[in-house]
Amino acid sequence: MPELPEVETTRRGIEPLVRGKRLLAVNVRDDRLRWPVVLPEDLPQQTLRSVSRRAKYLLLEFDRGTLLIHLGMSGNLRVLPAGTPYLKHDHVELVFAQTQALRLNDPRRFGCVLWHPRGAQPHWLLQSLGPEPFADAFDGVYLKRLARGRRTAVKTFLMDARVVVGVGNIYANEALFLAGVRPTVRASRVTLAAYQRIVLEIRGVLARAIDMGGTTLRDFVKQDGNPGYFKQSLNVYGRAGEPCRNCGASLTGIRLGQRATVYCKNCQKSQGFAQQPVLKS
């Protein structure tokens, strides 16, 4: 499933290819995505001003509004020469001047393409989202304040998009290992110092994933439908029962809020680890 780093990598990949270009045509080949694809008749002839991102939504800003695109469970966007033969599951195509076509391919059709007119209220899908993980507003003090009285596990708390966006299951597992905080601790019991550390580690794992995605940007202009998602070397996710890279103990795997959760019972304590794990490569 595309996570925040894949969406940001997609944004960086497509923006230089389509920004500033006039839209010539929109081809909706199958409108049955998560919500029906209904686009205004005057969308063609508008110019694409910018491609930004909020949480996992790509925001294509045109002259008279914004196209929100979500990749859902299985979607990807490719920029191709117009007229390139379609692949199965190429559902929506935007054809720009200078013969560039932006295509959404989504086999499971959980993605969406929605039009939001300029000047309207903020889109309902974006209204209740927490801060971006790289925003100044996201810091240890913010988390500590929001966690007051919360009995939920800290990992579940961090994965709540109303708290902060973009912390998917893999990144929550990895950040909590690096911060030395056990995923099952109640959010209200985590110290301010541990939250400050968690913020740094969340930013670190996301930034590394985005950097690695950057090496695959060329894939966005390839025609094989492979968006070039990357695999980050992981410390705990997917490694239950394997040795901790810090202390060698067998990693513990549990389900927490229905999500696979892996931690080291030595290195991850209630109040955060006093020392940063020294990882053996």
Ligand SMILES: [Zn+2]
């Ligand atoms: Zn350990």
